[in-house]
Ligand SMILES: Nc1ncnc2c1ncn2[C@@H]1O[C@H](COP(=O)(O)OP(=O)(O)O)[C@@H](O)[C@H]1O
């Protein structure tokens with residue numbers, strides 16, 4: 131009844147940073163990666179895998195054979211893949227050497243992931259790779275294209291190898307397809323998420339640029355808010371404004387929202403709280419530039435603006451600010467009083 | 471001592487030096503009520519910049535100080551509420567009537583000068 | 595992240611220690627400003643309720659980490675007389691003892707999660723505050739919630 135939160139289910143043993151599950155990917159199993167660079171495939175079968183891995187692998191001997199085959203033909207496959215990438219004119223910003231070296235890493239991780247069923251290493255690599263190539267302008271379709279090409283190269287190789295044995299080919303493809311699809315999804319999602327993160331960082335930087343606290347003259351600040359206001363930005367505005375009030379010893383602050391098209395309840399309440407907090411720090415606030423739409427929204431939402439000082443436009447607000455800061459009449463300004 | 475109280479002309483300046491326990495808050499309250507009479511002070515500044523938290527108890531004590539001092543002829547200005555504490559107070563929805571606030575000590579003294587000048591005018 | 599911290603509460607000096615500890619822990623967990631102050635203020639209120647209304651009790655500070663968010667759980671436990679009317683105690687201005695009656699509702703407004711259990715055997719207040727690791731995590735969590 132009193133619970134407003136969606137509280138975490140098991141805080142006590144919440145997963146640590148490292149092992150936390152990623153959205154959109156099936157649960158991962160930590161399996162030691164084989165790390166058998168250029169291994170002799172016949173020796174492969176003798177290797178005794180870790181218990182978890184054995185469980186997976188014995189359940190699918192077909193996949194095991196497939197993995198051995200892919201390791202065996204590593205050199206040839208990589209070359210084929212890199213060639214197909216150039217032919218398709220993907221990753222144009224990268225040199226052939228770069229493509230080949232990245233292709234090698236991805237190939238080995240790919241085969242490991244097929245073998246172990248664990249995409250963790252591949253995912254980490256995909257994220258790092260994305261981080262490196264995103265600033266160079268590599269696009270999502272290129273990355274997906276590259277991964278699908280690998281899938282295609284490997285599938286063709288399987289067709290060739292099992293040409294004479296359709297039943298076995300079917301079994302191999304049954305094992306290969308779902309694993310390959312999952313890997314493609316992991317790589318694609320890693321890239322897209324990394325891109326989102328980069329965009330997010332850029333937006334954050336822009337946001338900070340777009341909300342400067344201006345000092346018009348000594349002890350008078352203007353905060354012109356332009357663009358969409360969401361809760362995150364409103365919170366940040368409050369922080370910036372209160373910090374500026376303290377640093378620049380502001381007496382009066384004019385918040386101009388001429389550039390804000392719409393406002394919702396939480397943002398409106400946030401604005402009211404910002405004004406109140408400013409007051410607690412000894413600054414008076416004037417709100418200017420409320421569009422008729424916003425004014426109506428505020429009224430409809432029942433946001434209490436009674437203690438807010440509002441003036442129609444920025445210019446009028448500045449006149450009022452001068453008057454407040456001037457005290458020429460020597461009268462006691464009642465607005466230093468807190469009334470909540 | 472976690473609060474330094476100085477007499478400066480007609481005013482008492484109480485500078486809180488660290489976070490205070492409830493007992494210390496009460497002690498400050500009684501001491502100020504006492505000193506206002508002893509010095510016939512016309513104004514009090516309470517510098518709360520060092521308080522980590524202004525919760526319902528502290529708010530109540532500050533209000534009591536303001537009201538008590540007023541009955542004894544003195545105005546009170548609270549100075550130095552930090553940005554974080556200001557946000558906490560607003561979200562808490564503490565009723566701050568009839569507190570007067572100022573950015574810092576200097577500003578508080580300016581505000582007291584204005585307030586006490588108002589008193590003179592009333593008298594004259 | 596280090597584990598939980600338990601603090602015995604019976605005097606107003608304990609109360610000062612509890613809010614300092616809560617603030618320090620919130621900062622350590624990475625809570626941005628002004629959250630550590632909001633958390634310390636809420637702790638101050640429920641710890642004071644232990645001292646004033648129950649005599650002695652305990653505050654447990656418990657950090658938690660999840661995939662896309664982190665947070666702090668604060669639990670105040672006492673074996674005092676309990677609160678007869680829990681609903682009323684959560685309303686502004688309700689005080690059984692001539693207090694301001696703002697402690698519980700105010701603390702609730704400062705935190706993200708708030709639960710109050712009380713009976714003749716005592717009172718437990720559980721409060722949480724948490725943050726998404728970044729805006730992206732928040733956006734994704736909201737998308738998932740809607741789906
Ligand atoms: N831990 C507790 N044990 C018993 N009663 C409590 C406890 N906490 C709160 N209460 C009851 O709930 C009421 C409201 O608490 P609160 O909102 O903090 O206001 P206040 O403490 O100012 O009275 C208190 O007056 C008290 O009767």
Ligand SMILES: [Mg+2]
Pocket residue numbers: 639642643693695696697698
């Ligand atoms: Mg209380």
